[in-house]
Amino acid sequence: MGVMIITPRPPEPRAAEQLPAAHDRVYRTLRTRIMHGEIAPGTALTLRGIGREFEVSMTPAREAVRRLVAEGALLLSSSGRVSTPDLSPERIEELAALRALLEVELASRALPRAHMALIDRLTSINSVIAEWVQKRDAVGYIRSNLEFHRTLYLRAQAPAMLAMAETVWLQLGPTMRALYGRLNRTEPPHYHRLIIAALKAGDEPGLRLAVRSDVTQGLRLLVR
Amino acid sequence: MGVMIITPRPPEPRAAEQLPAAHDRVYRTLRTRIMHGEIAPGTALTLRGIGREFEVSMTPAREAVRRLVAEGALLLSSSGRVSTPDLSPERIEELAALRALLEVELASRALPRAHMALIDRLTSINSVIAEWVQKRDAVGYIRSNLEFHRTLYLRAQAPAMLAMAETVWLQLGPTMRALYGRLNRTEPPHYHRLIIAALKAGDEPGLRLAVRSDVTQGLRLLVR
């Protein structure tokens, strides 16, 4: 049996040059939004809503959401609804322990390769962080803070390990926002200076301790 | 303008009780297949092929593949083709280091909660492993070996950390098959006995060393 329906509109002809697929664009945008804490914990998302915002159909929206769910950035309820996770204190502690484990190792591996150019760059990022702190801008703070860590860890030449660390950041994203919104800092992160000092001195135990402290410090406040 | 087409077949009415969604069934099946080394490195997969095998359309196949790509279980070429990854020696070493990092921590956390029932269970799994070794069954070996580790780590009560460890197993799956196919063992894993002994003795340093050795041992052979 046949039915009279409208011919589906052909997909937007992508420009000749390799332009990122729609689902990838949606994925990347949502990912950085979540990682930077721009979405509060427990926020509900809908496929049609995402499609509307990015002017795509449900299909690419679904694929982007699936990827994010697989990475733990979004929570999938039993009925298929998706939302940003609202982490339990136990889960937060566990993720903080993971950050410590992974990032201490990454920093340790980066240490032998850390030259002056890297240290200058870290110092510069650190002063940007100070500006965000002054402006009480939580999202800017988180973004620059992560950039500080990523810049250091890139020197470790350990892409799989860095990817895992980023996955943890992603899972903590919405919670981080809640954290840095709660405590209103007035000073830039203390431990970043210790990290830089240890890098300059080539002091591996000091570096490990400084990274562990920096990573653990903030999250501990949130649990209480 | 309208076109005469056939009405799409309505989706198979899922039974009243909550039966897993098609994309989830496909995902889980492919996941264990990859993790257990049932697929050789570099094998190409197609959405239509997966759909045919599982008797579903491309849509659930695509979602399952996306999840697996996000977990690093599959590699997505720039043109969108998917295949199991063929890891470089550097990547293998990095993943082995990740296994060591994560699993030593998991074992250490499981130690205080490890009672006799757990040790009995591990011993039993270990003898199953010996059987697979005798039969020269690589897939059975890998499956039981992972079961040994998972059984231990479940006691750590650290779901996020265990999930990360499983992600690493997943990425190593196809490579593991190549490894255990290359060397034909004749004896069950030596370090598993050391792990069990350390658990019985409550010897934390010994446990950490045994786990690290067990995890590192096999992969080192492959790199050469």
Next chain:
DNA sequence: ATGACGCCCATGTGATCACAAAGCCCGCCG
């Protein structure tokens, strides 16, 4: 024999629709 060219088919992408179930809201009854 070998290399390049070109055509065809296989494959991924995205839009759209039908359907079921879950959520939500409003009104009704206690």
Next chain:
DNA sequence: CGGCGGGCTTTGTGATCACATGGGCGTCAT
């Protein structure tokens, strides 16, 4: 005034199709 029920709406799921692209393979020229 509060709890409950029913219907309407929203939402996810899966099937299908049109289209563009890229790979594979055969052919032809050198």
